[in-house]
Every structure is written in structure tokens, then in C-alpha cells.
Amino acid sequence: IATFLGRKLQPRPQNEVEETLKRIQGQKGVQGIIIVNAEGIPIKTTLDNSSTVQYAGLIHQLVMKARSTVRDIDPQNDLTFLRVRSKKNEIMIAPDKDYFLIVIQNPSD
Amino acid sequence: VDYVRSVDYLMYGLICVVLAPPAAVFRTLQWDTDPSALQLQADSELGRRMHRLGASKIVQIDFVPKELVTYTKETQTPSAAHQSEEEEEDEESSELKASPQTDQPEEEGEAEDSKEAHPRELTEEEREQILHSEDFLVFFERSVSVVERALAEEGDIFFDYSGRDLEDKEGDMQGGSNLSFNRVFHDDHWSKHRVVTCLDWSPQYPELMVASYNSNEDAPHEPDGIALVWNMKFKKTTPEYTFHCQSSVMSVGQIVLWDNRSHRRTPVQRTPLSAAAHTHPVYCVNVVGTQNANNLITVSTDGKMCSWSLDMLSQPQESMELVYNKSKPVAVTGMAFPAGDVNNYVVGSEEGMVYSASRHGSKAGIAEMFEGHQGPVTGISCHNAVGTVDFSHLFITSSFDWTVKLWSIKHNKPLYSFEDNADYVYDVSWSPVHPALFASVDGMGRLDLWNLNNDTEVPTASVTIEGACALNRVRWASGGREVAVGDSEGRVWIYDVGELAVPHPEDWSHFARTLVEIRANRGDGEEEGAVELPA
Numbered sequence: 001i002a003t004f005l006g007r008k009l010q011p012r013p014q015n016e017v018e019e020t021l022k023r024i025q026g027q028k029g030v031q032g033i034i035i036v037n038a039e040g041i042p043i044k045t046t047l048d049n050s051s052t053v054q055y056a057g058l059i060h061q062l063v064m065k066a067r068s069t070v071r072d073i074d075p076q077n078d079l080t081f082l083r084v085r086s087k088k089n090e091i092m093i094a095p096d097k098d099y100f101l102i103v104i105q106n107p108s109d
Numbered sequence: 110v111d112y113v114r115s116v117d118y119l120m121y122g123l124i125c126v127v128l129a130p131p132a133a134v135f136r137t138l139q140w141d142t143d144p145s146a147l148q149l150q151a152d153s154e155l156g157r158r159m160h161r162l163g164a165s166k167i168v169q170i171d172f173v174p175k176e177l178v179t180y181t182k183e184t185q186t187p188s189a190a191h192q193s194e195e196e197e198e199d200e201e202s203s204e205l206k207a208s209p210q211t212d213q214p215e216e217e218g219e220a221e222d223s224k225e226a227h228p229r230e231l232t233e234e235e236r237e238q239i240l241h242s243e244d245f246l247v248f249f250e251r252s253v254s255v256v257e258r259a260l261a262e263e264g265d266i267f268f269d270y271s272g273r274d275l276e277d278k279e280g281d282m283q284g285g286s287n288l289s290f291n292r293v294f295h296d297d298h299w300s301k302h303r304v305v306t307c308l309d310w311s312p313q314y315p316e317l318m319v320a321s322y323n324s325n326e327d328a329p330h331e332p333d334g335i336a337l338v339w340n341m342k343f344k345k346t347t348p349e350y351t352f353h354c355q356s357s358v359m360s361v362g363q364i365v366l367w368d369n370r371s372h373r374r375t376p377v378q379r380t381p382l383s384a385a386a387h388t389h390p391v392y393c394v395n396v397v398g399t400q401n402a403n404n405l406i407t408v409s410t411d412g413k414m415c416s417w418s419l420d421m422l423s424q425p426q427e428s429m430e431l432v433y434n435k436s437k438p439v440a441v442t443g444m445a446f447p448a449g450d451v452n453n454y455v456v457g458s459e460e461g462m463v464y465s466a467s468r469h470g471s472k473a474g475i476a477e478m479f480e481g482h483q484g485p486v487t488g489i490s491c492h493n494a495v496g497t498v499d500f501s502h503l504f505i506t507s508s509f510d511w512t513v514k515l516w517s518i519k520h521n522k523p524l525y526s527f528e529d530n531a532d533y534v535y536d537v538s539w540s541p542v543h544p545a546l547f548a549s550v551d552g553m554g555r556l557d558l559w560n561l562n563n564d565t566e567v568p569t570a571s572v573t574i575e576g577a578c579a580l581n582r583v584r585w586a587s588g589g590r591e592v593a594v595g596d597s598e599g600r601v602w603i604y605d606v607g608e609l610a611v612p613h614p615e616d617w618s619h620f621a622r623t624l625v626e627i628r629a630n631r632g633d634g635e636e637e638g639a640v641e642l643p644a
Contacts, residue, residue: 017240020253023347027260035249041231043239081255092259094252098244101252105260 021046024103031089034102036060043099055091059102063095254349261344287570287609288558291591294320294339294601296348302327303335305595308584315587316342317349320601336367339601341591352376364391364407366422378422385424387413393444397451406446406468408456412438416468431456431466433475439464442486447501447518448493455479455504455518457486463506465518479516481523484509488536494544494589496617500624505547507534513549513559515627525627527559529567536582542589543612545620550580556594556602560609562619565627570609574602 021033025046032047032055040060045052067079082093094101231239239245295301303322311317321336332353340349352367353375364387365376380386389411396403396419404426405417412432415425431439440459447453453467453476461482466475488507492500502518511530514523532552540546545562554575557568574580574594582595589610594602 017246017249020249024253024257024260027257030260037231037239043231043236043245081259083259092256094255096248096252099248099252101249101256103256103260 029106031104031106033104034059036100036102038098047104055102055104059091059093059100063093063100067095257345257347258343261346287607288556288572289605289607290572291603291605292341293603294337294346294348295599296337299335299337299348299351300599300601303599304597305581305599305601308582308593308595308601310584310586310593312587316340318584318586318593318601320593320595322599334365341586341603364394364405364417364422366419380417380422381424385428386415387411389413392442393456395444395446395454397446404451406444406454408441408444410440410442410459412441414441414466414468427468429468429474431464431475433462433464433478439475443489443506445489445491445504447491447504448495449501455489455491457482457489457506457508459485461485461508461510463489463516477521479521479523481514481516481526482506482508482510482512484533487534488538488549488583490538490547492539492544494540494542494546494612496544496612497614498544498617498621500544500617500620503624505537505539507537507549509533511551513537513547515561524624524631525565527565529557530555533579535580538583538585538592540589540610540612541585541587543610544617545623546589546610546612548583548585548592550583550594552579554578554580554596556580556583556592556604558592558606558609561623561627562616565623570606572604576600 021044024030025033032051033045034042034047034052034055035044036042036056036059040056042052042056047055062084063079063082066082070077070079079095082095084091084093089104089106092103092105300320300322305320306323307321309319311319317338317340319336319338321334323334335351335353337348337352338350364380366378367375368377387407387409389409391407391409393406393408395406397406398404403419405419406414407417408414408431413428413430415428417425431441433439439456439462441456442459443457445455447455452469453465455463455465457463461480461484463479463482463486464475465477465479467473486506486508490505492503492505494500503515503524504518505513505515507513511528511532511534513527513530513534515525515527516523527549530549530551530553532555534549534551537547537549540548543560546558546560549557549559549568551557553573555571555573558570559565560569563569574596579597580594581597582593584593585591586593589612590606592604592606594604596602
């Protein structure tokens with residue numbers, strides 16, 4: 001049973017996934033959304049091929065490192081969210097056991 | 110047409126209780142035996158069929174991954190966290206962590222010793238499969254919620270100044286420094302074309318509020334009754350939670366209970382359609398009592414009052430008919446309990462009369478009648494700002510007769526009538542913190558704040574909400590610094606109340622003096638027939 005904050009989750013039906021992605025993509029400054037699986041292989045993306053692959057690979061490594069950092073400091077802790085803020089944009093990563101959701105945003109847009 | 114009428118936000122966990130008045134059509138309901146179905150199926154005489162949720166055609170954005178040169182590096186020491194030894198290399202910006210089970214594609218151009226090359230890509234079927242899997246959808250829903258909150262937050266940490274205006278502040282949106290527009294909650298999908306029927310703030314999380322909406326006439330396939338939980342704290346513009354129920358079953362008044370803790374979108378409990386419960390629209394719901402010992406009180410328009418235990422909605426704990434003077438039952442439109450009272454309450458009726466009643470005791474039922482309004486009573490609110498003077502005997506009512514009236518439970522005629530409106534007044538609400546302050550909303554889109562210590566003839570602050578047609582509901586946030594206003598178009602407007610909202614210790618004694626003045630000026634018309642009622 002999947003839980004988040006102790007609540008059992010009911011999955012959103014598939015046809016809402018598309019709409020939700022479109023909605024997020026339409027929000028202020030959002031440049032792209034990528035969903036990758038635990039192996040770093042992209043499942044869904046709104047960017048072009050090469051960018052997707054680049055982001056997926058690099059971010060996957062970064063998340064692994066961040067996650068292990070958190071766990072090393074406290075084995076009972078775990079990574080829940082990662083934000084990489086840079087001069088030009090911000091990358092937000094919501095990692096899960098099996099998937100990551102990556103959103104790239106330029107907040108000043 | 111059925112709709113969600115009223116909602117109450119309870120303490121533990123988060124339970125929204127929603128009532129739905131009936132439609133003219135009685136429809137049979139069958140429960141969908143598939144527990145994962147999100148909505149109930151209902152046959153309808155009108156031939157409306159519920160949409161069965163299913164996968165729709167997805168536009169796949171496809172791509173072919175480039176041939177990647179990859180390598181794997183085994184971890185030296187297995188541990189709970191997949192940690193590997195990091196070796197910084199000058200040319201490399203990062204190192205790959207190997208996961209024991211699979212190989213990982215690496216960033217192209219960063220060629221290392223290539224032990225194996227595994228540019229594993231997913232086939233169309235694999236991708237489809239993943240996107241349809243429950244695991245993925247659960248992950249997706251959660252992550253999207255979190256990311257949306259993060260997206261709405263801006264990088265304030267990098268700015269030296271807070272020059273960002275959070276929302277547009279157009280001139281006509283403002284009501285002066287006392288009443289200023291904060292934000293509006295609206296969901297294009299869920300709240301469009303629906304009337305806000307009720308609002309309530311969470312007692313547990315002051316930034317959360319729930320709004321209930323009636324049915325969307327333009328979208329007959331959408332659920333009839335929905336409730337959305339909005340979050341004031343974060344700037345994201347989508348609701349935190351969405352609840353719906355196909356209230357087409359509600360040809361008679363029913364009560365449904367959603368439990369936010371279970372994260373289901375459909376009700377977890379509902380009251381039965383039986384003569385023991387309500388057989389008429391339920392317009393009022395109130396939870397009285399403490400967190401541990403409480404009851405749900407509901408009253409329907411046929412004058413039936415039921416008391417329920419939230420653990421068991423299969424039948425009411427007690428019920429009684431509200432009858433005045435042994436004649437016909439009262440058609441109740443609103444109900445309010447004074448602060449701290451679980452037994453005595455006041456109700457407003459369709460005929461314009463207000464009644465006091467009690468749940469228990471030798472005189473259980475309707476006690477006194479309060480005459481004054483010349484049209485149906487739309488809203489009723491008991492004084493609940495606690496302070497040095499006890500004003501818990503006061504309550505205010507709003508009505509179709511364009512007035513708001515101030516009453517004391519001790520007099521059967523109004524203490525005062527506020528006549529500044531030019532349309533039906535739809536709701537009225539005392540401030541939870543300021544003893545002399547209340548808010549009212551009317552059909553012309555006006556939100557008024559009356560500070561009786563300041564002026565009793567005109568509102569102290571007022572704003573006409575541009576773009577709103579009629580305002581249906583007004584509720585103060587628990588801190589008394591914001592008001593939420595629901596309109597007839599499915600929008601919930603949040604207004605900040607400035608210094609006006611902040612009570613000072615002398616406001617209580619000031620209000621006591623104001624009341625004395627009000628009584629003294631009560632005018633001859635009001636005096637006729639006024640009776641001092643036994644305490």
C-alpha cells in the first residue's frame with residue numbers, strides 16, 4: 001500500500017496525468033518536465049530528446065548522491081525533495097523509490 | 110438538481126461533512142463493487158450515465174535515446190544506503206553510483222573506462238505499462254502536489270527587497286487599508302459554474318479552508334456535489350484536495366462524510382435514506398462539543414433536527430421535530446450555537462422568523478420565537494468573541510429583506526436593524542476575535558464589515574467585489590484577520606482585514622456601552638410587542 005505522510009493514496013486516473021502535466025507546464029516559468037524511472041530512464045518528457053537524456057542522466061546521479069548523503073547522516077532519514085537553484089533557473093526534483101519527477105523552472109519568467 | 114449545501118471542518122484529522130439537498134428526481138444508487146472506482150454509478154430517470162473512468166488515448170512524446178557510452182562501478186561496501194566511494198577526477202564533474210541491479214546510462218561525452226555499454230531504453234509498451242501502473246500514478250499524484258507548491262513559491266531568498274506584489278491589486282478591489290484583496294481561489298475544472306454553498310476553516314490548520322459547491326449545470330456528467338480544500342499558506346492556485354460525491358442519490362436530504370485522512374475522493378460514510386433520518390433538504394450542519402466528545406447536529410427544512418455520532422451515520426442518536434406552539438414544523442434555513450453551548454441554539458426560518466431551541470431538558474425543542482424579518486432568513490451567527498464582557502446572548506441574522514438584524518436571546522424583537530443594503534443579504538458572520546465586528550455579504554457583490562463600536566448606521570469597511578455576481582457565504586478565518594467569501598460563480602475570495610480586525614481590551618466594555626445606546630435608541634416601532642424573555 002503506497003502511503004504518503006501516513007495516508008493511503010488513491011491513484012489519479014491516467015487521463016488526468018496528461019492534463020496535469022499540461023497544467024504544470026503552463027505555469028509561470030516552467031521550462032520542462034521530465035519523469036524518469038529508478039534507473040534514470042526517461043518515461044515522459046516535455047523537452048527535446050537530447051536535453052531530456054542529458055537532464056535524466058545527470059539528475060539521476062545527483063539524486064543518488066543526495067539520497068545517500070541524507071541516509072549516511074542518519075540512516076533512518078531519507079531524501080524527500082531536492083531543489084537545485086542556479087543563476088538561470090531552478091530544478092526541482094521529487095524523488096520516489098521508483099520514479100523521479102523533475103521540473104525545470106525559471107522563476108523570473 | 111442536487112448540490113452540496115453545507116460543510117463543516119472538524120478537528121481531528123480532517124473531516125469534511127457535506128450535506129446535499131434533494132433534487133426533484135429520485136434516483137436509485139448502486140455501489141460500484143470495484144473498490145478502486147472513484148465514483149459511484151447511478152442510474153437516472155433522465156438517462157444520465159456516469160462516466161466510467163478509464164484510460165484515454167495518450168499522446169506519447171517519443172524519442173530515441175542516443176547511443177551512450179556507459180560504465181558501471183561496483184560499490185565496495187554494501188550498506189543500507191547505496192553509498193559508493195567517491196573519487197574526484199579532474200575531468201569528471203560527477204561519478205556514477207552503481208545500483209546493484211541495473212546499469213545506468215551515463216552522460217554522453219564523459220567517457221570513462223567503459224566496462225559495459227547498456228543504453229537501455231524503454232519500448233512503447235513498457236512506457237505505456239508504467240504510465241498505467243498504480244505505483245506510478247500514486248507517485249505522480251503525490252509528487253505533483255509537492256512540486257506545485259514549490260513552483261508557486263518564488264526565490265525570495267535572493268531578493269533584497271520584497272517588492273513583489275503577490276496578487277494584482279486593482280483599485281476597485283481594495284476596500285481601503287482595512288479591507289484588502291488577498292487572493293481568490295478558483296478552479297477552472299471543479300469550481301467553474303458552481304455556486305459556493307458553504308465555507309469553513311480548519312480548526313487544526315488555520316491556513317486550510319474547505320468550500321462546498323453545488324452542481325455544475327453545464328456539465329451534467331461531473332459530480333453533483335464537490336468540496337475543495339484550499340490552502341492559504343502556499344501560493345499555488347490549485348486545491349489541496351478534491352472531494353466529490355454523486356449526490357444524485359440525494360433526492361432526500363442526506364449527509365455524507367469525507368475523511369481526508371483516507372485520501373479517498375468519495376464519501377466514507379453517508380446517512381441512510383430512511384424516515385429515521387432526514388427526508389428533506391438539510392441546510393444546516395454543526396459540530397458541537399469538544400474534540401473527544403462531540404455530536405453532529407443537522408436540521409432539515411421540514412424542521413427535523415437530528416443528532417449524530419460521527420462514528421456511526423447509519424442512524425441518528427436522537428431526533429426531534431422543531432415545532433413552534435404545537436403548530437406546523439419550522440422550515441429551518443440556518444442554525445447557530447452560541448460559543449461553548451452544546452444544548453441551546455437558534456435557528457432561522459424560511460418565513461423570516463427566528464427561534465431559539467434546545468436539544469435536551471424538560472423544554473427540549475423550540476422555546477421562543479423572534480419576530481422581525483420580513484423575508485426568509487439566510488444566515489445566522491452567534492457572538493463568539495470571548496472577552497471581559499459576556500456577549501454570548503447576542504446573535505445576528507441576515508435575510509432576503511435587505512437587512513441584517515442584531516438580537517439578544519433575551520428579547521423577542523431585534524435590538525437593531527442594519528439597513529445599508531440594497532439587495533438580499535445572503536450571509537452574516539461575527540468576528541471570532543473582535544466583539545463588535547461582523548461581516549455581511551449581499552447579492553450585489555458587496556462585502557461589508559460593521560464595527561459597531563465605530564458606527565452602527567453604515568459599515569466601517571466595505572468593498573464591492575468586481576467580477577463577482579452575488580456573494581453567498583462569508584466566513585472569518587480563525588484568527589479573525591481574513592474573511593473568506595464564496596460567490597455564485599464558484600470563486601472563493603480571501604480578503605485581509607487590517608487593523609480593524611484587531612480587538613483591543615477596551616473594545617468589550619466599549620461594546621457594552623454601545624449596546625446600551627442601541628437599546629436606548631431602539632425606537633418606538635421596535636418597542637411594541639417587545640417582551641423580556643426569561644433567561
